[in-house]
Amino acid sequence: TAAAAGSSSDGENARAAAELARRIAAEVARRRNFAIISHPDAGKTTMTEKLLLYGGAIHEAGEVKARANARSATSDFMALEKQRGISISSTAMTWQYQGSCLNLLDTPGHQDFSEDTYRTLAAADNAVLLVDGAKGIEPQTRKLFAVARLRGLPVFTFVNKMDRPALNGFEIIEQLEKEFGLQSYPVTWPIGSGDRFCGVYHRPSNKVLLYAKAGRGKAAASEQYELGDPALAGIIEADLLEQLMEEVELLQILGDEPSAEEIASGAVTPMYFGSAFNNFGVDLFLQSFISLAVPPRPAKAKGNPAVLAALEPSEDSSSSNGSSGSKAAGSTSIEGTVSPESTHFSGLVFKLQANMDPKHRDKVAFVRVVSGKFDKGMKVKVARTGRVVSLSRPQQMFAQSRATVQEGFAGDVIGLTNPGAFAIGDTIYAGPELSFPPIPSFSPELFAYLRCAPNQKKAFAKGVEGLLGEGAVQVLYSTDEYITDPILAAVGQLQFEVVQYRMKDEYGVDTSLEPLSFCVARWVLGGWPAVERAGRMFNTTVVKDAYGRPVLLFRNEFAFNQVIAEQGEKLGELSAFALP
Numbered sequence: 398t399a400a401a402a403g404s405s406s407d408g409e410n411a412r413a414a415a416e417l418a419r420r421i422a423a424e425v426a427r428r429r430n431f432a433i434i435s436h437p438d439a440g441k442t443t444m445t446e447k448l449l450l451y452g453g454a455i456h457e458a459g460e461v462k463a464r465a466n467a468r469s470a471t472s473d474f475m476a477l478e479k480q481r482g483i484s485i486s487s488t489a490m491t492w493q494y495q496g497s498c499l500n501l502l503d504t505p506g507h508q509d510f511s512e513d514t515y516r517t518l519a520a521a522d523n524a525v526l527l528v529d530g531a532k533g534i535e536p537q538t539r540k541l542f543a544v545a546r547l548r549g550l551p552v553f554t555f556v557n558k559m560d561r562p563a564l565n566g567f568e569i570i571e572q573l574e575k576e577f578g579l580q581s582y583p584v585t586w587p588i589g590s591g592d593r594f595c596g597v598y599h600r601p602s603n604k605v606l607l608y609a610k611a612g613r614g615k616a617a618a619s620e621q622y623e624l625g626d627p628a629l630a631g632i633i634e635a636d637l638l639e640q641l642m643e644e645v646e647l648l649q650i651l652g653d654e655p656s657a658e659e660i661a662s663g664a665v666t667p668m669y670f671g672s673a674f675n676n677f678g679v680d681l682f683l684q685s686f687i688s689l690a691v692p693p694r695p696a697k698a699k700g701n702p703a704v705l706a707a708l709e710p711s712e713d714s715s716s717s718n719g720s721s722g723s724k725a726a727g728s729t730s731i732e733g734t735v736s737p738e739s740t741h742f743s744g745l746v747f748k749l750q751a752n753m754d755p756k757h758r759d760k761v762a763f764v765r766v767v768s769g770k771f772d773k774g775m776k777v778k779v780a781r782t783g784r785v786v787s788l789s790r791p792q793q794m795f796a797q798s799r800a801t802v803q804e805g806f807a808g809d810v811i812g813l814t815n816p817g818a819f820a821i822g823d824t825i826y827a828g829p830e831l832s833f834p835p836i837p838s839f840s841p842e843l844f845a846y847l848r849c850a851p852n853q854k855k856a857f858a859k860g861v862e863g864l865l866g867e868g869a870v871q872v873l874y875s876t877d878e879y880i881t882d883p884i885l886a887a888v889g890q891l892q893f894e895v896v897q898y899r900m901k902d903e904y905g906v907d908t909s910l911e912p913l914s915f916c917v918a919r920w921v922l923g924g925w926p927a928v929e930r931a932g933r934m935f936n937t938t939v940v941k942d943a944y945g946r947p948v949l950l951f952r953n954e955f956a957f958n959q960v961i962a963e964q965g966e967k968l969g970e971l972s973a974f975a976l977p
């Protein structure tokens with residue numbers, strides 16, 4: 398009908414396009430998408446609940462956990478989760494707060510199951526580093542922080558459990574600086590800790606907020622005083638007040654308020670103190686977070702200049718006509734960035750999860766919207782296969798229940814149930830062709846042969862292919878053609894258990910593991926010619942990945958360093974990450 402339309406409806410189309418562009422820009426601007434990184438037990442579940450409480454997304458603390466429990470009671474796959482008392486799957490939660498739309502990408506907390514967490518960080522725009530005030534930086538935090546760094550995410554630090562004896566705030570600032578080279582800018586500052594925790598000083602308002610234990614599910618309404626208010630002397634013990642005055646002075650010396658760029662680039666972390674459990678300091682964090690966190694950013698991509706050239710959310714009409722107008726030049730593909738405000742929809746599949754609903758044995762592909770507007774029922778193309786898929790059953794994950802989404806914008810996460818159509822790292826788009834660069838897998842540290850009984854080979858092969866496609870685990874193979882057993886390569890031990898459990902549960906195959914004593918893997922970017930150039934190598938074993946590319950395995954760092962010293966030059970560039 399558009400082709401036959403006269404000039405009056407051309408005007409209408411232009412108005413509609415302009416309206417759509419305005420709508421998208423407004424929605425993108427109010428979105429704040431983030432993931433919480435923390436060591437298990439630091440209080441992520443508790444913090445998540447309190448954050449949701451502020452948007453009225455849940456009505457009572459305890460609901461997030463209760464829902465998780467309800468689910469694991471009904472799902473087979475989750476039996477393992479329940480047995481171990483951990484959270485394996487991740488979901489995205491969306492809620493509104495003071496005009497902002499918050500998207501929290503929940504990451505599995507267990508230290509052994511990190512692969513998913515890394516991928517989730519690939520879909521996040523901001524990271525919240527949650528630290529246990531008594532423990533400071535812990536091992537899991539280190540690994541996750543490295544990924545946040547790799548992605549250049551802004552980091553916000555919340556120091557939790559201040560109602561327990563905690564490290565001094567300056568010690569935590571020092572840890573962040575020493576370990577991560579991260580500068581801190583405390584927005585709030587604690588007054589005492591443990592039994593003597595009396596509240597926080599809020600720098601932007603120069604106010605002291607007194608700590609009051611909250612009732613279940615309620616935000617604590619705390620009293621506020623100006624820092625210099627003489628009344629404080631009657632409320633806060635003299636030594637703590639004196640310490641506070643000294644520390645506030647020290648904070649001034651430490652540095653001024655950082656610029657927006659310093660925060661956005663992850664050079665400086667805004668820092669907050671409180672107690673998630675008692676809902677203290679969480680509101681101050683959230684208010685500051687929505688003003689400082691970055692909205693969805695332009696994403697690197699390759700593809701048709703009609704969508705990539707539009708770096709600016711341009712007023713010119715060429716970008717909205719682009720899909721038909723520049724098709725002729727469609728064969729030229731360029732590298733550039735896609736604006737989240739582009740009117741062309743695109744998304745990235747960052748996670749697949751099988752059998753979330755045991756009644757349907759379905760598979761959910763989690764897509765992060767990168768640009769444009771997602772509509773229920775829209776048709777998209779999968780860049781990898783060229784297949785056109787109708788997105789008729791999109792689901793937004795809220796805690797464990799599913800709600801059907803009608804529309805979505807950059808930064809939103811949508812669960813798509815469409816078995817077999819998607820793989821991790823897939824780009825989907827409507828409009829001019831484009832594709833996003835691959836998501837790196839994290840470097841594996843544990844290796845084991847996976848074996849099955851001879852009469853189950855067929856189901857076994859199917860299972861390995863399925864789990865591999867889903868990205869549940871990486872698989873390597875011996876270069877010896879007589880050894881066909883796959884080598885599982887994992888980030889944590891639990892990943893092995895999950896694979897074995899699912900092989901049995903979903904494919905009916907009993908498997909056994911034979912651990913291999915390697916702990917370092919490197920992909921040889923120069924491929925087999927580079928391996929040949931290097932010649933005979935001691936202290937390493939050459940295997941190949943699922944795509945036939947050479948990978949070197951080492952027993953320890955020492956062996957790795959030795960090979961680098963002797964053959965590094967001939968081997969050329971090595972990568973700790975497997976690029977699909």
Ligand code: GDP
Nearest residue numbers: 437438439440441442443558561672673674675
């Ligand atoms: P996760 O493993 O990071 O999700 O941690 P949880 O939210 O499950 O919390 C771990 C434990 O720490 C639980 O027993 C919580 O009740 C407790 N916890 C969380 N936040 C606080 C806090 O602010 N103060 C105190 N005292 N305990 C907390």
